[in-house]
Amino acid sequence: MRSVRCCAVGLRIDPHVATSTSSLLAAVEALVDRDVPPHPDGPTLIALPEHTGLLAMLVGPRAADARERLAAGASTMEVLTALAVGYGEVLGHVAARFPDVRSAGTLLHLACTDTVVRTLVDGIAGLAARRGWWISVGAALPDWERRSAADLDPDLARLLLGPDHAADDAAYVPVGARVRNRNLVVAPTEGLVAVHDKVFLVPMEADAEQGLGLTPGPLAEVTVADLPVGRVGTVISKDAWMPDVTERLDQLGAQVLLQPEAFDRWGLVDRDDDGRADLWPPDKFQRGGWWMVQQHPCFRVNVAPMLLGHLGELAFDGQPLLAVPAPGGQPGLGLLGQPPDAGWAAVGPWGGLPDPPAHLADEQRRA
Numbered sequence: 001m002r003s004v005r006c007c008a009v010g011l012r013i014d015p016h017v018a019t020s021t022s023s024l025l026a027a028v029e030a031l032v033d034r035d036v037p038p039h040p041d042g043p044t045l046i047a048l049p050e051h052t053g054l055l056a057m058l059v060g061p062r063a064a065d066a067r068e069r070l071a072a073g074a075s076t077m078e079v080l081t082a083l084a085v086g087y088g089e090v091l092g093h094v095a096a097r098f099p100d101v102r103s104a105g106t107l108l109h110l111a112c113t114d115t116v117v118r119t120l121v122d123g124i125a126g127l128a129a130r131r132g133w134w135i136s137v138g139a140a141l142p143d144w145e146r147r148s149a150a151d152l153d154p155d156l157a158r159l160l161l162g163p164d165h166a167a168d169d170a171a172y173v174p175v176g177a178r179v180r181n182r183n184l185v186v187a188p189t190e191g192l193v194a195v196h197d198k199v200f201l202v203p204m205e206a207d208a209e210q211g212l213g214l215t216p217g218p219l220a221e222v223t224v225a226d227l228p229v230g231r232v233g234t235v236i237s238k239d240a241w242m243p244d245v246t247e248r249l250d251q252l253g254a255q256v257l258l259q260p261e262a263f264d265r266w267g268l269v270d271r272d273d274d275g276r277a278d279l280w281p282p283d284k285f286q287r288g289g290w291w292m293v294q295q296h297p298c299f300r301v302n303v304a305p306m307l308l309g310h311l312g313e314l315a316f317d318g319q320p321l322l323a324v325p326a327p328g329g330q331p332g333l334g335l336l337g338q339p340p341d342a343g344w345a346a347v348g349p350w351g352g353l354p355d356p357p358a359h360l361a362d363e364q365r366r367a
Contacts, residue, residue, distance in 0.1 A: 004229045005039040006256070006303045007032060007046045008320035010348050011055070013309040015067035018058040020164075021123040029127060045134045045229045049307035050181070050237050050260035053139025056119040057112045060164050062086035076312030080108065087111040089159055098177040103213025109140050109179045114160050117144055117172040120184060125191040134229050136185045138236065138260040140205075140214055142174040178215040181205060183234040183260055185225055194225035196234035196258075200242050222248050230255040230300065237261050240288035250296040257299045259289040262307040263318035266336060267352060281318075282335035290323040294343060300324065301345065308351075320348035 009031055017027035032046060058067050066083040074082075084091060084104070090111040094101075101107055109116075120137050128135045149157040149169050160171040181198035197217025204211040222245055224233045233254030239245040240259050249257065263281065270278040278284075289302035302323040307316045319335060326342035333344035 003042040004256070005036075005042065005044045006301055006322055007036050007044065008303050008305040008322055008346070008348070009046060009048050010306045010308050010318075010320040011049050011052060013055055013070075013307065013311050013316070015058055015070045018055050018063075018067060021059055021119045024055065024059060024119060025123050025127050029131070032133075043134055043229050044132070045136070045256070045303070047258055047260065047303045047305040048135065048137040049305040050138040050183070050262040051140065051307055052137050052260075053109075053116050053120060053141065054307075054311060056116045056139060057083060057108075059119050060115055060162060062115075062162050070311065074312060076314050079312050083112075084108055090162075093156070093159060094174065098174075101177045101213075103208035105211055106177065106179050106208070106213035109212070110142060110174050110177065113142060113144055113174050114165075114172040115162070116141060118165070121186065121192050124184075124186045128186045128188045128191075132188045134185070134187055134227070136183055136232075136234070136258050136260070138181070138183050138262075140179050140212060141182050142179045143176055144172045145175050146170050147173050179213070180215050180217050181236055182217075183236055183258060185227070185232060185234075185258075187227070193227065194232065196223070196225075196236070197221065198236035198239055199245055200238045202238055219244055219248065222252075224249060224252045224254045232256045232258060234258045234260070235289060235292075237263070240292065246292045246296065250298055253298050255298060255300045257289055257293065257302045259302055259304040261304055261318060262316050264315050266317040266319070266350060280337070282338055285318075286335060286338070286341070290321075290343060293323050293325055297325070306348070317350065317352065319350045322346040 017023050063083055063086050065086060066079050069082050070079045091107055094107055094110040116139055120139050124135050124137055147170060149171060157171055158166050161168055183196045184192060185194035187193045199217050199219050201214055201216050205214045224231045231254050233249040235245055266281050270281055272278050289304055293299045293302045304321040306318040306320045309316060322345040323343050324345045329343045329345045332340045333347045334340040336350045
């Protein structure tokens, strides 16, 4: 494995940076340039969080009302409803194309396919090529294909592309109705080189009525990507605690363990379904990727970026992290409220969460 600089990004859901693909990418670039010195001796791997696609869905004129509502402190449902209204005609198209899909969350993700792929595949590929970075990023996406506008009905092409891309010569369209929680790895020269799917979904992701209506990825398809930055495997959030996934990656010889996260309650006591106090999230987190790196000799580094901020009453916090096998790492590092421990190469600050709007505070406490 070459000498590789790995960066775990704490990316905040901010409607003001999601007005366009260029503004979102500029925000990512500014974060990296602010905190990461140049690395002339080897490749740089930039890891963006799980569900960065939620931010990408806010890009463009069809999401303008959703961005305004989010900035004004509207509830999650109000923001997503505004987004659905903006994509109303596209939603009608995908609902007619996939009549067996009953999940509003699935249909909304299908409708936003072109926007999200343009932002997080084409856009990220442009950033990767310009800076020479390898970049990983998480989004809920179906399989997709690039279709020439000439091969589509002109009205359908204009509908899928929307007002900001109506003159483009191609559109990204879903191939099938299954939407998965995916981690995309983009190279500086080849573009998209790997797609890793989450196997073990959390209830909000799996719930077709009240949640996102996502489909889990098959364990048999968990694999590694043999890249110049190392043999890269991905454990998306909950997968990091699942021996079926981590042991498979160990058998496949993964060296770089990407662990994109959209974690919540970092600074609160977690509770089980009966209301009893559970492990404090930083304690629970350390039993995931950090523990796997200590237990599996093939894993050389665990890279855990974090989604931050509010989407209505949904709140995301945590600390972006890099872990290496003990006794390596930097002395004196530990998670929020924990004593220092061996194996932490870098621990980002926990800035807490901004106070939610007053009318959402009670909902957040009950969530």
